[in-house]
Amino acid sequence: MAGNTVSTTGQDHIRWFRNTAPYINAHRGKTFVLMLGGEAAQHPNFSHIIHDIALLNSLGVRLVLVHGNRPQIDERLQQAGLERRFHNGMRITDSAAMPLVTDAAGSLRAQIEALFSMGLPNSPMQGSRIRVCSGNFVSARPIGVLGGVDFHHTGRVRRVDVAGIREQLAAGAIVLLSPLGYSPTGEIFNLALEDIAVHCASAIGADKLLLFGADEGLQNIEGELLRQIAVGEMPDLDFASDEQARLADTARRACLAGVERCQVISFRDDCAMLQELFTHDGAGTLVAKDDYEQSRWATIDDVGGILELIEPLEQQGILLKRSRELLETEISHFRLLERDGRILACAALYPYPEDRCGELACVVANPEYRGGKRGERLLRGLEREARQQGLEQVFVLTTQTAHWFIEQGFRECGRDALPAQKQNLYNLQRNSKVFFKTL
Known part of the structure; x- marks a missing residue:
């Protein structure tokens, strides 16, 4: 009997693996560019990152790895007795420094290629x-020459060989780019x-750019992870460090x-x-062209998701119970916050x-995702909508969340402040408190 039993730990791993299936x-088939600075290559976790990159490759992700080598260059300059020279945050690469730059890039590239070549038994590779x-x-x-300063062999990207990179990616290879460029001369x-x-x-046309830094992600000046x-x-x-500002x-x-x-x-x-790629919450910071969590008006197709969100609060008596039929007739009044098709708040x-x-x-906000001010975002959006409709005030009826609404600028009023139509529908048994806010 014991031989057929899966341990609790084993089941947890299997459930986690099952939950990664949508991701x-x-x-699969997407193209990711990964940017790893030379500091990452010096860290003990670097080999684990290489193992994880190999796993992505085996799952069908097309990968371009761009590596840096700034600390490696600095070490070589120091050993050679040469000065580190920068202007406006850019390294000045003169003729004496350039052989050390190419040596640093070539050495690190070889190190990365060697790590990808590992295949020892009982290892991730x-x-x-x-x-x-x-x-x-x-x-x-x-x-x-900028501002009178000659940057010598420091350059800028002129062109990327798109066809060549795509050809290698289509063949299943990981493309490795060093911080060097070549001219027609x-x-x-x-x-x-x-x-x-x-x-x-x-x-x-990469689907994602993954940026590796020293910290968990991007943090504001107060140290809060964004x-x-x-x-x-x-x-x-304002970001917590210069490195984070550069990454941002x-x-x-x-x-x-x-x-x-x-x-x-x-x-x-x-x-x-x-964790960032295969879990719902990720591990760092996501930067998007638009809000990652989209706010939109609900449609009839959202009824099931809204019911799933509000039913626990209805059972606790926090919300008045709504039938599916009632929700279907009122769905045009609802606004949602969703991420990857999942309704997080309404x-x-x-x-x-x-x-x-x-x-x-x-x-209502999903209890698993509170703390992100999602309720506030929806509230502000509906207040803007109310103003656009020519309304001068908004009100709420609540039994258990009075303090939250007070924090949002609402003030308590008597029932007689409600519109006559709403007063006729007031549920005396629930004895909800009434709060108004002037827009």
């Missing part, structure tokens, strides 16, 4: 047979890691260049990339135009 299906392709996929041009240029990542992701950011929100944000700017540039989603995760945290607006006011009802 595996969603990612066993049987993987990963093919890595690197080459002259990036053409470059010199920066030249045969020169080599030292390029910024971020410049290559953005240009490559945009040029090949789970998701729309590009339009970035001008109002790289993500912003990529989104503006056509990449739908960028994700910032930690190279220090084991499994962070898999709220409804019932206007009383003759009284110049409207009722806000059924303001």
